[in-house]
Amino acid sequence: MSAAVALVNAVTATGGDDSAGALRRLLRDNEFFWQEFDDADAEDFRRWGRVLRPFFEAARLRDATELLNRLMLEIPMHPHLSDHEPHGLHMHYAPPSSRLPDRFRATTLMNLAELVVQYGLGRTGVCAADGCDRVYADTSRAGRRRFCTEACANRTNVAAFRARRRT
Numbered sequence: 566m567s568a569a570v571a572l573v574n575a576v577t578a579t580g581g582d583d584s585a586g587a588l589r590r591l592l593r594d595n596e597f598f599w600q601e602f603d604d605a606d607a608e609d610f611r612r613w614g615r616v617l618r619p620f621f622e623a624a625r626l627r628d629a630t631e632l633l634n635r636l637m638l639e640i641p642m643h644p645h646l647s648d649h650e651p652h653g654l655h656m657h658y659a660p661p662s663s664r665l666p667d668r669f670r671a672t673t674l675m676n677l678a679e680l681v682v683q684y685g686l687g688r689t690g691v692c693a694a695d696g697c698d699r700v701y702a703d704t705s706r707a708g709r710r711r712f713c714t715e716a717c718a719n720r721t722n723v724a725a726f727r728a729r730r731r732t
């Protein structure tokens with residue numbers, strides 16, 4: 566989940582860093598292995614970030630599910646069980662021999678699909694702060710998140726407070 570959000574923000578948000586170095590860091594932070602990562606892969610990741618952005622912008626559930634369904638037919642899927650650190654036994658979605666971008670696509674796609682099955686569009690979106698175009702996904706229990714970061718939430722709350730005091 567956070568992997569999809571991090572990639573979309575790196576590639577499509579104002580001030581995002583989608584350099585090969587930043588993408589490598591993003592993959593490492595999200596526990597993807599990157600041995601075969603090269604500059605051609607970087608372009609695959611950038612493209613995927615742009616492909617996923619409309620999911621977070623979708624106003625209607627139908628648009629979001631249509632997008633995911635179309636992508637699930639396009640991306641090579643081959644679900645199987647894998648047992649490795651740091652997760653222990655878990656699902657892999659791409660064929661075992663697939664390249665890193667394909668594994669990343671399959672994993673992020675299935676993560677978003679699971680989120681939509683559970684919560685509809687209630688847990689994902691574009692940050693509600695003025696002038697911020699970063700996306701978020703909320704996997705917390707409360708699930709009331711509307712901002713990409715605490716910084717954006719605080720900035721918006723302070724502005725609302727000042728506006729109320731003026732009136």
Ligand SMILES: [Zn+2]
Pocket residue numbers: 647649652655656657
């Ligand atoms: Zn794994």
Ligand SMILES: [Zn+2]
Pocket residue numbers: 692693694697698699712713714717
């Ligand atoms: Zn924000």
